Amino acid sequence: MKGPLLLINFKTYLEATGKKSIELAKIAEEVSKEKGVNIAVAPQFSDLKSVSEAVSIPVYAQHVDPIRPGAFTGHVLAEAVKSSGAEGGLVNHSEKRLKISEIEEVLEICRGTELVSIVCGNTVGVSSAVAALNPNMIAIEPPELIGTGIAVSKAQPELITRTVARIREVNKSVKILCGAGVSNAEDVAKAIQLGTEGVLVASSVVKSRESRRLLAEMADALLSKPDSSLVGSKRRITA
Amino acid sequence: MKGPLLLINFKTYLEATGKKSIELAKIAEEVSKEKGVNIAVAPQFSDLKSVSEAVSIPVYAQHVDPIRPGAFTGHVLAEAVKSSGAEGGLVNHSEKRLKISEIEEVLEICRGTELVSIVCGNTVGVSSAVAALNPNMIAIEPPELIGTGIAVSKAQPELITRTVARIREVNKSVKILCGAGVSNAEDVAKAIQLGTEGVLVASSVVKSRESRRLLAEMADALLSKPDSSLVGSKRRITA
Amino acid sequence: MKGPLLLINFKTYLEATGKKSIELAKIAEEVSKEKGVNIAVAPQFSDLKSVSEAVSIPVYAQHVDPIRPGAFTGHVLAEAVKSSGAEGGLVNHSEKRLKISEIEEVLEICRGTELVSIVCGNTVGVSSAVAALNPNMIAIEPPELIGTGIAVSKAQPELITRTVARIREVNKSVKILCGAGVSNAEDVAKAIQLGTEGVLVASSVVKSRESRRLLAEMADALLSKPDSSLVGSKRRITA
Amino acid sequence: MKGPLLLINFKTYLEATGKKSIELAKIAEEVSKEKGVNIAVAPQFSDLKSVSEAVSIPVYAQHVDPIRPGAFTGHVLAEAVKSSGAEGGLVNHSEKRLKISEIEEVLEICRGTELVSIVCGNTVGVSSAVAALNPNMIAIEPPELIGTGIAVSKAQPELITRTVARIREVNKSVKILCGAGVSNAEDVAKAIQLGTEGVLVASSVVKSRESRRLLAEMADALLSKPDSSLVGSKRRITA
Numbered sequence: 001m002k003g004p005l006l007l008i009n010f011k012t013y014l015e016a017t018g019k020k021s022i023e024l025a026k027i028a029e030e031v032s033k034e035k036g037v038n039i040a041v042a043p044q045f046s047d048l049k050s051v052s053e054a055v056s057i058p059v060y061a062q063h064v065d066p067i068r069p070g071a072f073t074g075h076v077l078a079e080a081v082k083s084s085g086a087e088g089g090l091v092n093h094s095e096k097r098l099k100i101s102e103i104e105e106v107l108e109i110c111r112g113t114e115l116v117s118i119v120c121g122n123t124v125g126v127s128s129a130v131a132a133l134n135p136n137m138i139a140i141e142p143p144e145l146i147g148t149g150i151a152v153s154k155a156q157p158e159l160i161t162r163t164v165a166r167i168r169e170v171n172k173s174v175k176i177l178c179g180a181g182v183s184n185a186e187d188v189a190k191a192i193q194l195g196t197e198g199v200l201v202a203s204s205v206v207k208s209r210e211s212r213r214l215l216a217e218m219a220d221a222l223l224s225k226p227d228s229s230l231v232g233s234k235r236r237i238t239a
Numbered sequence: 240m241k242g243p244l245l246l247i248n249f250k251t252y253l254e255a256t257g258k259k260s261i262e263l264a265k266i267a268e269e270v271s272k273e274k275g276v277n278i279a280v281a282p283q284f285s286d287l288k289s290v291s292e293a294v295s296i297p298v299y300a301q302h303v304d305p306i307r308p309g310a311f312t313g314h315v316l317a318e319a320v321k322s323s324g325a326e327g328g329l330v331n332h333s334e335k336r337l338k339i340s341e342i343e344e345v346l347e348i349c350r351g352t353e354l355v356s357i358v359c360g361n362t363v364g365v366s367s368a369v370a371a372l373n374p375n376m377i378a379i380e381p382p383e384l385i386g387t388g389i390a391v392s393k394a395q396p397e398l399i400t401r402t403v404a405r406i407r408e409v410n411k412s413v414k415i416l417c418g419a420g421v422s423n424a425e426d427v428a429k430a431i432q433l434g435t436e437g438v439l440v441a442s443s444v445v446k447s448r449e450s451r452r453l454l455a456e457m458a459d460a461l462l463s464k465p466d467s468s469l470v471g472s473k474r475r476i477t478a
Numbered sequence: 479m480k481g482p483l484l485l486i487n488f489k490t491y492l493e494a495t496g497k498k499s500i501e502l503a504k505i506a507e508e509v510s511k512e513k514g515v516n517i518a519v520a521p522q523f524s525d526l527k528s529v530s531e532a533v534s535i536p537v538y539a540q541h542v543d544p545i546r547p548g549a550f551t552g553h554v555l556a557e558a559v560k561s562s563g564a565e566g567g568l569v570n571h572s573e574k575r576l577k578i579s580e581i582e583e584v585l586e587i588c589r590g591t592e593l594v595s596i597v598c599g600n601t602v603g604v605s606s607a608v609a610a611l612n613p614n615m616i617a618i619e620p621p622e623l624i625g626t627g628i629a630v631s632k633a634q635p636e637l638i639t640r641t642v643a644r645i646r647e648v649n650k651s652v653k654i655l656c657g658a659g660v661s662n663a664e665d666v667a668k669a670i671q672l673g674t675e676g677v678l679v680a681s682s683v684v685k686s687r688e689s690r691r692l693l694a695e696m697a698d699a700l701l702s703k704p705d706s707s708l709v710g711s712k713r714r715i716t717a
Numbered sequence: 718m719k720g721p722l723l724l725i726n727f728k729t730y731l732e733a734t735g736k737k738s739i740e741l742a743k744i745a746e747e748v749s750k751e752k753g754v755n756i757a758v759a760p761q762f763s764d765l766k767s768v769s770e771a772v773s774i775p776v777y778a779q780h781v782d783p784i785r786p787g788a789f790t791g792h793v794l795a796e797a798v799k800s801s802g803a804e805g806g807l808v809n810h811s812e813k814r815l816k817i818s819e820i821e822e823v824l825e826i827c828r829g830t831e832l833v834s835i836v837c838g839n840t841v842g843v844s845s846a847v848a849a850l851n852p853n854m855i856a857i858e859p860p861e862l863i864g865t866g867i868a869v870s871k872a873q874p875e876l877i878t879r880t881v882a883r884i885r886e887v888n889k890s891v892k893i894l895c896g897a898g899v900s901n902a903e904d905v906a907k908a909i910q911l912g913t914e915g916v917l918v919a920s921s922v923v924k925s926r927e928s929r930r931l932l933a934e935m936a937d938a939l940l941s942k943p944d945s946s947l948v949g950s951k952r953r954i955t956a
């Protein structure tokens with residue numbers, strides 16, 4: 001996937017469960033095509049297949065378990081996620097934390113099943129630690145901001161630039177997303193200016209009465225440029 | 240649901256993932272109709288909806304999380320299970336154990352969303368303990384026999400009769416299934432003779448090259464009568 | 479142990495860590511002897527041995543792991559708890575919940591090492607469920623009241639009487655303690671009147687500047703009589 | 718601490734519980750003084766204080782929980798570990814795995830309470846990931862070799878050199894220990910030759926009938942030199 005990404009996490013909101021998950025995914029698809037911007041959706045497990053069939057934008061599982069095919073009742077098998085039509089999965093979301101040895105195991109399994117992995121990290125330290133495990137993307141999401149409507153990019157812009165810099169020391173190629181408190185177009189623009197390559201959004205979009213308009217504004221903002229005075233020099237080195 | 244039940248747990252076997260989950264569910268449906276016997280299936284989360292749409296026999300989730308709608312990324316929401324068309328869910332399977340306070344929470348959630356609950360218990364003690372929480376069904380599954388091909392009903396028949404008796408002391412109405420090592424018709428007949436009202440099967444059916452024939456034999460055996468010399472007197476008291 | 483019990487849970491409060499755990503245990507011992515009332519203490523693991531050596535009243539571990547001697551780095555071994563001089567252990571405290579199969583395993587291990595078990599339960603259902611596993615004592619502790627200073631016995635007296643009644647249906651002999659929000663003598667008296675045989679206390683005593691006076695008052699209240707209009711008839715049946 | 722380290726993990730072996738934990742710690746202390754080599758011991762929580770009082774060599778907790786003082790019944794508080802006389806703690810042992818966000822939290826807590834942290838890692842990836850969190854030491858311990866009597870240094874020498882190299886890319890100063898399958902002096906020598914700065918041992922020493930002689934031999938081997946043909950060049954770069 002080239003260019004910045006906007007991923008919508010449906011969580012376990014009723015507003016994005018069952019039929020409503022398909023409706024929201026279709027809105028996301030329309031905005032994606034109209035704006036020429038990468039938008040992906042992460043519905044619940046039981047909606048993965050019907051959403052994948054309904055839209056052509058990328059679909060992600062919200063979690064993948066560190067297991068292989070076999071006797072693991074109630075677990076999320078990478079092969080099942082893949083066969084449902086999903087492109088990848090979130091790993092270690094703040095609401096579904098894993099042990100570090102499990103994260104590595106899941107990443108190996110994702111590589112084996114050709115699933116794109118997005119590992120979430122809550123702090124500078126954790127984000128740079130998981131960078132060493134070489135996932136496809138890392139989403140920075142300080143838990144204190146999740147669901148607050150306060151964008152990490154505004155509340156603590158230096159946290160973003162510092163985390164990006166630390167991740168780049170360990171891993172030059174991983175795609176970095178900004179994943180907490182992003183609730184409007186301004187937050188998205190700010191996240192991009194600070195050097196990340198996309199955002200995770202959830203309640204702001206899922207619970208909005210005007211999801212389409214909000215997504216369209218966010219999509220425009222996603223095409224902002226990184227602010228070279230903040231991140232340019234670092235990115236040149238790491239590119 | 241009246242009459243004995245045969246529930247097929249698909250676990251995370253590749254032989255019952257994606258398209259193959261639908262194929263196996265259709266075989267189960269055919270045998271169920273042909274024999275006039277209750278057969279249900281428990282596919283993976285991502286297959287719940289397509290299996291539910293493909294067959295008219297009951298479909299169960301392999302697990303339900305003790306959560307309400309909201310911000311629970313990567314969890315299994317009862318409402319999502321219900322909206323996928325499933326009738327109920329397994330709870331506390333030996334491969335997905337819960338804390339006891341969580342079991343109670345899930346059971347309350349299942350009642351609120353009208354999902355039928357099957358709680359698994361590994362010992363006489365645990366089985367009678369969960370009986371106090373009033374689930375719809377209890378599956379007795381000593382973990383030492385799971386996947387061994389050794390039926391609990393043959394290896395330790397007195398374990399079944401003793402567990403049934405202990406459960407009845409606490410709960411007169413819960414349906415009791417026998418859930419470990421059941422791999423052929425003889426095991427099914429034995430389980431019924433010992434006083435249980437159905438069985439959980441998994442690898443024996445999922446991995447069989449002749450699933451249809453095996454299921455048909457098991458379905459016949461499911462219509463066996465309880466052995467009154469073993470369980471008759473107790474059942475009369477508890478009825 | 480005959481007669482009602484007052485157990486002080488030291489939790490991980492600094493006011494009851496290290497040397498201060500011994501000081502508080504000595505105060506408890508003095509009040510116990512002076513008033514002729516059972517008082518026990520539950521210090522942190524690393525204080526178990528020095529507290530046990532310093533006082534003659536019963537000492538409890540705050541948790542015991544469901545493990546046997548062997549390779550379980552970082553776990554709490556029943557034999558180690560016993561060898562430190564402790565009399566028993568708390569199991570399934572609301573701050574250290576266990577899976578139900580683990581509770582049964584710990585109880586079996588406690589019986590084998592002659593440790594007295596106190597299993598905590600958060601609801602009527604869970605409390606009656608663990609009663610089926612036959613621990614030595616059950617502590618009823620609705621989590622919504624823990625640390626609030628609101629005594630369960632005052633806020634929801636019928637919750638206590640109902641839970642006691644339900645436990646007695648399953649288990650006639652287990653000792654029942656009241657374990658949430660007990661912060662003064664009046665709460666203790668109320669708990670006894672409602673049919674429990676003791677209380678768990680924590681922050682109210684540990685953080686009090688007048689622990690000795692507070693404990694002395696609670697000790698007096700512990701000698702209250704059950705209110706026969708509330709619980710008398712039930713107790714006669716179950717005795 | 719200067720120079721290589723031999724840490725004895727007592728696990729939950731009965732041979733190193735209670736009084737026997739003190740006996741073994743005293744043997745370790747004698748060998749440490751006699752040979753002029755760093756030896757440390759990690760007894761169970763309930764033995765921390767009595768072992769710390771009995772010997773002058775460093776004592777480590779087997780685990781520290783990611784919690785602050787307060788209401789955390791049954792948890793291991795850093796301040797309690799410190800007040801028992803321990804110098805530090807193991808974190809994320811293969812038998813007590815943590816979530817990555819918890820590891821970072823524990824490390825921050827250890828720094829705040831001046832406890833030395835030894836984080837265990839099971840693979841090249843995990844070891845380099847935790848290196849980014851800046852613990853005092855890292856112990857490499859492939860779980861497949863733990864307790865097998867097969868030394869990782871012999872079975873997979875390149876695993877050691879590769880892990881050391883990868884850790885050094887992320888962290889130049891962390892002390893690296895070799896922690897699996899080390900059962901005799903030869904294994905210790907090999908581990909040092911491959912570029913690690915110490916070893917974790919457990920059952921081989923704890924269960925030996927000749928612990929003193931075995932420890933003395935291991936102590937001599939600990940003074941081996943790194944093999945410059947294997948690790949010299951890398952270490953020069955990273956120094």
